[in-house]
Amino acid sequence: MSTPKRLRLAAIGCGSRTFIYFEWAAKMPDHYEIVAAADHNAARRAKARALSQNPAFREFNNDVAILAEPRLADIMIIATQDAYHFAHASAALRKGYDLLLEKPIATNLPEVLALDRLARELGRRVLVCHVLRYTPFYRKVKEIVASGALGRVVSFEATEGVEAWHQGHSFVRGHWSVTEKSTPMIIAKSCHDTDILSWLVDSPCESISSFGGILHFRADQAPAGAPARCTDGCPAAATCLYDAHRYLGDQKRWLEVIFDRAKTATDDEIVAWLRTSPWGRCVYHCDNTAVDHQTVNMNFASGATGTFTMTAFSQGRDVAIFGTKARLLAGERVQRLAGAEIVIEDHATHAIQRVAVDLDAGGGHGGGDAGLIRMLHAEMLKPRAEDMESSLPISVESHLMGFAAEESRRSGRTINLADFKARLGRLT
Template structure:
């Protein structure tokens, strides 16, 4: 099927099965199909939650026979679309991915690939075995900001990279929402924080330095969001007469009910009326006091990395920042780059010369335009039908090293910061890390 017959360059419309119609499924991948119907059409949905399933079905005008409760039903025995987009929870990635590849689908998979090293390696192998695309949603590579930084590095103007410092400022409200109260608050049920939230950052460091990471050490802990740190008078829920709710920056009432927009409240309820939001705070998990939740993932972590040439990198993840942002400093032998992603600010400092402001064109969409950039490039690959053995900018093979870096960082953290060799970790699981 091709869109806009009257246009000069006809674009083949790609059909998709959406497995998982939660936040990413509906608000990123589903939204892209609605915004660019000539490029992408959702023709089937698998989602166990009935309310989400019906909302997504209505948004894409699907008939009952196109809507399923489980991925097993829609991926039973034959292809019904060109691609499968998998946006389920972390531990639910492996089985539908392997089945989709076996059926001959190209697959776009939410990050992280899996909290299991063996499953990550198996999925990368399966994409090659079946000669299908398996792209991972490392969306930062597709942003104008990081693409421009990569371009400047490759120009040679800063010489050879000696050291990189990258900070991910999670934002105090994002930390409370996703990793204290929300779906990713327990590592045994989802993934460790360094893998779930920061595999983006491991991927960017791997991509920018463009070498094998050889060794990693890491420290981090759950410092603040614990019951012993609850202020005197704190209730179990923000809506239950908490004595400190009005002063607490983590108040669910302030974050969801009194906010100027529904940016965060849309993730706690599908009923965005004042009554619906109030009920979600009173009865749902997002109304709990942040000091009385069942969370165990870290709220801050640092990672130090050594690369093949001797270049080093340091990464800091913190839930204690006023905004959600990333900042980077890249130090080369001939110059330096400093960047602030959310402001699209990049400054180049060639040694001995004047500083240069690098122009970055801002794009719409989440992750600094990376969400739409990822979809655009993946669909181009699918249309070209030139899978090159499953390779691509964020193919499973390309993403494998960054996942191994995250696994090594968590292993080091749990061992008190002792150094972990990437090659040794890889060999334990019968795989040689690709460069």
């Protein structure tokens, strides 16, 4: 058997995502060699170097420095924060790299479409990090739907429970709280869902409507006397779900992704850090504009329709798919109630089939992080770029659904996706 081609990986942005990808890639030395990374932060570069397990690993201070070099790798991982994706991805494409691009593709639809055009013009491959596609769970659901076991898909309902603490951490206090500086919630968190749902239905989405807003994380919901920061002596601290002091205790793993010294700092040092950091703020007194609940109604070319609900106040993803022969229920709730990840009920016989999925693929996102890196090699070497699974052209369509949902939520109108794409495409 011939040895597979080793793909050289480099990264712009050494945060939690690049660390995860480097960690998994380093475990697959037949497929990958990690050669370089760029970040302003020396400690993060050092961590990337350590994860690379490559003595010849090269460090750069930023995107400009790494891109000033001749092409160093086959694939550039773009894992800076959302607002930089478009600039960093465009520059890396022009330099000759194929990309592993973190979602979102860009923070607005005109830039999403422009990046797609650039990649096509240059003939480059871009795989978008829609990690859920690479989980054993969703691959099994896809296999069942594609097998025809459910008959024709008529409708679905799906939910994503962000979970209250996660909402507070990421979408009230954190990077994605002010949508004007990052992306709307339906893109920042739920572009995974529009991607997965359109993949399962296997038909283009034609129109969308959406409702949602901020119901809880706002000043009029604050406990009486709550100060601007948890570190300022809040009278509700003992009972508040969002007390920032939990970063020192049961929520410490969240601290590790935002504070480089989380593992070594003393409690006093962490409290001192919380006094000035965004993550020490009272969740009821932030500048957040990201919604804490949203529903989306979708109409597909096949005639199928579906609903999706994102809420801060549930946990995990659930999906129910209703076909002409059977219905499928899958996800966290089903797992808890039925002891299997997927349950199928036949309409004719009412026979119930439980399908267990081996979720032990390791790593975050239900095995999707590891699955993505496992598949990246094969995806990049597929003879035809159009056969790549979460390619840029395919991901553009599910981003389009998210941006259209946001347009609908804001305007109160139903959005026709073709018209929306044509209108926004003209802006670039």
